[in-house]
Amino acid sequence: MNTIDLLLQHRSIRKYKAQSIEKEKLNRILEAGVRGSNTGNMQIYSIVVTQDAERKKELAKHHFGQKMVVDAGAVVTVCVDINRYHKWCMLRNAGTAYDNFLWFATGVVDATIVTQNICVAAEAEGLGFCYLGTVLYNAPEIANFLELPKGVVPVTTITVGYPDEMPELTERLPLEGVVHYERYNDYSDSDINRIFEEKENLPFSKEMVKVNNTENLAQIFTQIRYKKADNVMMSKKLLNFLHESCFMNND
Amino acid sequence: MNTIDLLLQHRSIRKYKAQSIEKEKLNRILEAGVRGSNTGNMQIYSIVVTQDAERKKELAKHHFGQKMVVDAGAVVTVCVDINRYHKWCMLRNAGTAYDNFLWFATGVVDATIVTQNICVAAEAEGLGFCYLGTVLYNAPEIANFLELPKGVVPVTTITVGYPDEMPELTERLPLEGVVHYERYNDYSDSDINRIFEEKENLPFSKEMVKVNNTENLAQIFTQIRYKKADNVMMSKKLLNFLHESCFMNND
Structure with missing residues (x-):
């Protein structure tokens, strides 16, 4: 399949075969990941791969218990990482300059470029993937589990494996x-009204509204899936963690 | 070229031919962009395309005057956008829940996934691109220039066009x-020492150290390219803009 069609045909895969990912194949998609553009070629990210069955079970708890975390051949957590660069700068008597919010934001962009390249490469190799937004909800717990030092914050997580479904x-x-x-x-x-019309009129959307007993599709998001109180709580938690992780020295 | 090789062969392109991008081709790469994964399929991003010659000149000023902004066939600015979703929710009597930091962070990831898909698609179509980190330095000025309302923050910018160079x-x-x-x-x-050895010993790195009159490569970054005082100033500026743009209602 050519690259454009590959991108246009993307589906997130949440069910995986019990088939592990070949070491060579995993290396190839990680190599494709790090070839992505990055700020100043500083590579202020790290990639943590979880494949051990017991570790996947533990990690799944921090992702709301989603089964795909256990079933996937690999769970890939990509982190903003100024720790490695900082250590290099200190060893070279260069001081440091990156423990602030600008570099967290820059790092999220760079870490996501790596992640999306890994995703595209994975699909090109016959694998499927799914992003887990939960990584930003439970960044401190996941950081603790992966033994991340200060200066390293997990910002994307994907499950990767051989697809056992072909969703629409x-x-x-x-x-x-x-x-x-x-x-x-x-x-x-x-x-x-025009932009959202098609989405609101999909049979799946109408079914969701019925099942959830809301007036409309928008209310499913604000009242059930992503509620204000949860969002506010998780915003505070994430900001606190950025302080602890030395990304908020902005004075 | 197959997709893996395409990813492995990526170079950032900063010199472009004076050849505009066909409308159909631009649409195709934007379509490939929005097919990327996104949180809850909420599409909390917007893509702003600058092609007008005079507008590119003005926009270039906010990107430190980089010539590639003027020369590229298109300058694509991808923004975190809760404005559109908020308007939909308000019209549907659903309230709102996304004017907080969690959704800025989530939005940066989602906007970058779109951007990187556009980049991969562009290369597949024979185009080249380059990311401009300056978008995060001058987000308020760029938002003003692109007439972004509250709830919309530019987080990635790429120049796209037909390559007029083939860098290493x-x-x-x-x-x-x-x-x-x-x-x-x-x-x-x-x-x-081991990880950075090859990078430090590249002829290009050694030449940079000589030209810049520093002791080593690390000092070029902390003392010249990305200095602490600049980073701190731009961190404050970006955080202030997040407050103004309604992404910091975390209480």
Whole structure:
């Protein structure tokens, strides 16, 4: 399959065969990962691979017990990492400059570029993957479990393995709903209604509204899936962890 | 070229031919972008494309005047965007829940996945690209220029166009220097010396040290390229902008 079709045909895979990933194949997709662009070629990230069966079970607890964490051939956690660079700078009498918020933000971008390259490479090799947003909810617990030192914060986690399902493509908003030319054209009410119409009218969306007993699809997100109180609590937790991890020395 | 080789052969392109990108081709790479994974399929991002010659000149000023911004066929700025989702939720009487730090961090990951998919697709279509880290330094000015409303923060910018150069592959640290299995193995001094040895001994690195009149390569980064005082100033600026943009309502 050519690369464009590969990207257009992406589905997240949550069910995996009990088949381990060949060491060579894993190395190849990790190599493809680190070939991604990164700021100043400083490589301020680290990749932690979990494959041990018992360790996957423990790690799954920090990802809301999602079964795919246990079943996947590998769980890959990509971290912003200024620890390695800091150690190099200190050894070279260069001081340090990266324990602040700018470099956390920069690092999240760089770590995600690595992760997405790994994902694209994995699919090219016949593997499937799924991102786990839970890594940002439980960053301190996951950092503790992976024995991350200060200066290292986990920001993406993917499960990777041989697919045991072939789900339908999920919908997307129409391209014109997310792309702007020259200037951001802010959305009128009728724009919003038009952009979200197809999504709201999908049989799956209607079924979800029925099952969850809400008035509409939007309420499933704000009232059930990603609630304000949870989001506020997890925002505080994440910011506290950035302080502890030395990414908030902004004075 | 197969996808793995495409990823392994990536070079950032900073010189572009004076050849515009066909509308169909641009649409195809943007479509490949939005097919990327995203949290809850909420698509909390927007893509702003700058192609107008005068606008590119103005935008370049916010990217330290880098010429590639003017010369590229398109400058693509990808933003975390809770504005569109918020408007949908309000129209549906669902309240809102995403004006906090967790969703900024989540959004940076999602926006970067889109961006990197666009990058991979661009290369597959014979185009080249380069990431501009300056977007995080001057996010408020760029937001103002692109007329972004509250709830929309630019986090990645890439220049895209037909390559007019074929630079050498840049080096990377050895894979074992950035990958950990099961647990993070913190680096001893000798680990650091070993991991950075090849990079430090490149002719290009040695030339840079000579030209910049520093003791070593690390000092070029901390004393010239990315200095602490600049980083601290830009950290404050970025955090202030997150407050203004309604991503810091964490109570």
